Amino acid sequence: MTGRMEVVGRVSGRRRWSDAEKLEILAEAFRPEVRVYDVIARREVSSSLIYTWRKQLREGKLARAERWLGLSEQARGFDKWVAVG
Template structure:
């Protein structure tokens, strides 16, 4: 014949200590034993064991990532690479030709090149 438990008084909930819960969960983890069988043996609903298992997993594996350390090798500092030479941007020189056209050129343009450009554009 099965065990009968009569609960009296105002509160009808049974309470298990953390150790009791852990023991039941440890039994349920054994290979070959069904969780429902462990629940029957301890007169607990199987869903209760699933809930406890879920709670224990949340406690044992927090959502905050665990910091990891990387190995570091310290070496002698190398000579800094020279900064790339920055060319100063200068404003272009604007030349207005006789035919109304405008020519914008770099101020460092060779005079011979500028003369050929002007001559070509004015004749076109």
């Protein structure tokens, strides 16, 4: 039997995310009335990465986070969910 098969899947392999991209995704994922699940699906990011990045942000391990938090409109309310465990 011969036929045609189409494979549809997620991005394979490891992706590299810049700190700016991580902060942007975090801000999007934890906005009020936004479901983290929806952001994960749209951005093709695993849920474990979202929460790892949030932990890194709390611990000050994301470069430029303080500057970004001070300048970005996306950062409004950001400090509230960063503190949530």
